[in-house]
Structures are given as structure tokens and as C-alpha cells.
Amino acid sequence: MSRVLITGCGSGIGRAAALEFARRGHHVVATGRSAASIADLDVAERHELDITDDVEVDALVSRIEPVDVLVNNAGVGLHGPLEAVPMSAIEDIYATNVLGTIRLTKALIPTFRTRRTGTIFFVSSPAARATRPLTGTYGSTKAAVELMLESLSFELESVGVRTVIVAPGAVSSGFSARRRTYSSEVEPYRTLGEQWSTLRATSHRERASTPEEVAAVIADLYVTETRPFSRHAIGAEAASLIAQRAECDDDTYRQLVWAQLRTS
Numbered sequence: 099m100s101r102v103l104i105t106g107c108g109s110g111i112g113r114a115a116a117l118e119f120a121r122r123g124h125h126v127v128a129t130g131r132s133a134a135s136i137a138d139l140d141v142a143e144r145h146e147l148d149i150t151d152d153v154e155v156d157a158l159v160s161r162i163e164p165v166d167v168l169v170n171n172a173g174v175g176l177h178g179p180l181e182a183v184p185m186s187a188i189e190d191i192y193a194t195n196v197l198g199t200i201r202l203t204k205a206l207i208p209t210f211r212t213r214r215t216g217t218i219f220f221v222s223s224p225a226a227r228a229t230r231p232l233t234g235t236y237g238s239t240k241a242a243v244e245l246m247l248e249s250l251s252f253e254l255e256s257v258g259v260r261t262v263i264v265a266p267g268a269v270s271s272g273f274s275a276r277r278r279t280y281s282s283e284v285e286p287y288r289t290l291g292e293q294w295s296t297l298r299a300t301s302h303r304e305r306a307s308t309p310e311e312v313a314a315v316i317a318d319l320y321v322t323e324t325r326p327f328s329r330h331a332i333g334a335e336a337a338s339l340i341a342q343r344a345e346c347d348d349d350t351y352r353q354l355v356w357a358q359l360r361t362s
Contacts, residue, residue: 100320101165103127105149105202106172108135110271111221114309115169116141118317127162131172149198159205167320168206169219170199170243175277176236179287182280183235191278195239200246207254216259219316220247224265224336228343230355231290236277244329251327261327262319267335268298268306293359305335 225237
């Protein structure tokens with residue numbers, strides 16, 4: 099049995115992951131921004147945690163260490179053209195998605211290093227590697243953490259710490275409904291917003307994974323993935339997007355994105 103710390107357990111993937119790891123017999127430490135959102139979770143421990151707060155993170159880590167697995171899932175969404183997104187909103191999403199994730203991971207590294215074991219998961223997004231219009235702010239937060247964790251994997255490989263990045267595509271979790279959305283009626287943003295809405299509706303209708311499916315993949319990878327660093331797309335949409343971007347040069351990829359949008 100492993101001790102598994104999971105963030106963002108109030109809903110969606112985090113909640114499903116907490117239940118899945120618990121079902122498999124692990125000691126799950128579930129955290130959420132509010133205590134009420136995780137009060138009904140049938141897991142070993144439940145703690146309120148704001149990953150943007152140094153004091154809260156340090157206090158939690160001191161209470162629960164050592165842990166064997168960290169699942170960095172907590173995050174917020176944002177969608178819209180850069181011109182329309184207020185700087186305050188950009189600062190907020192970076193505070194949670196980037197600095198919050200790094201803060202908690204960094205707090206656990208000393209114990210992982212001295213114990214010479216540990217697994218760090220990060221729930222990322224295809225938007226980190228395959229960008230499209232209106233996704234730059236959100237995707238850039240995921241890309242920043244992916245790069246940070248890939249570098250960290252080199253630093254900790256010799257002491258047996260694994261880093262696993264998972265990138266689900268569309269997920270039927272309500273995450274998109276909760277994200278901050280900014281729009282503009284000026285061109286080209288109005289047309290791009292309409293094209294994107296149609297494309298996203300098709301993705302969610304035809305290719306969305308459930309939070310439970312994503313959670314099962316994460317729990318499986320904890321057992322099966324032995325490499326010091328790995329990336330995994332989850333769902334057909336994510337796999338297609340990431341493969342498409344990897345196989346194309348910049349010009350070809352741009353042509354494909356425009357073709358997808360204009361036929362939506």
C-alpha cells in the first residue's frame with residue numbers, strides 16, 4: 099500500500115483519482131480548495147489545501163510526510179484571446195497552475211530524494227504541446243510545468259524518482275464549464291470564438307473521456323510505468339493532437355489547425 103497525495107479532489111479527475119487509488123487499496127490523502135468539496139470522499143485522509151499558499155502547503159507536508167505518490171491535478175481553466183484576458187486573470191492562473199504545482203512538488207522533493215523513491219504525476223493538457231487559437235494562456239501554464247518537471251526528472255533520476263505527465267483530451271468533468279472565458283465581438287476574435295465553440299462541442303460529444311477513465315489510466319501507470327520520465331496522452335483526441343503536432347513542421351501544423359477551424 100502506498101501513500102498517495104492528490105490535489106484538486108473536489109471534482110472531476112482529482113475526485114475520480116482519489117476514489118480509484120483508494121479502491122486499489124492505497125492510503126489516499128485527498129486535498130481540495132474547500133473542505134466541503136471533499137467531505138464525502140471515502141478515503142483515508144481529507145485536507146483543505148490552497149496550493150497558492152506557502153504556509154498551508156508547508157503545514158500539510160509536515161503533517162502527512164512521507165508520501166510515495168504525488169498527483170498534481172489541481173488547476174483552473176481559462177479560454178480566450180490574449181488581448182481580451184486581463185493581466186489579473188493571467189496572474190491568477192499562473193499562481194495556481196504553475197506556481198502552486200511547483201510549490202507543492204518542491205516541498206516534497208527533499209523526502210523523495212532522501213528516501214530514494216517517489217512518483218510525481220502531473221495532469222497536463224494537449225494544449226501544452228499542440229496550441230490552437232484562444233488556448234495560449236492556459237496551454238502556456240501546462241507547458242511551463244511540463245518543462246520544469248522534465249528538467250526535474252534528470253535531477254532526480256539517480257535517486258529513483260519517477261515523473262509521469264498525463265495529458266487528457268476532452269473530459270466530461272465540467273472543467274470547461276468552470277473555466278474563465280473571455281471573448282470579444284471585434285474581429286478576428288468573434289469568428290475564432292464561433293469556430294472554436296463548434297469544434298469543442300464536437301470533441302466533447304464524440305471523443306470525451308470520463309474522469310473515471312482518466313483516473314484508471316493514472317493508477318495503472320503507477321504500477322506499469324518504470325521509466326524515470328514519460329508522457330502519456332489519454333483519449334483519442336489527445337493522442338491525435340499531440341501526434342499531429344510532433345509529426346508536422348510549423349507551417350503544416352498551422353494549415354491543419356486552420357482547416358479544422360474553418361470546417362467547424
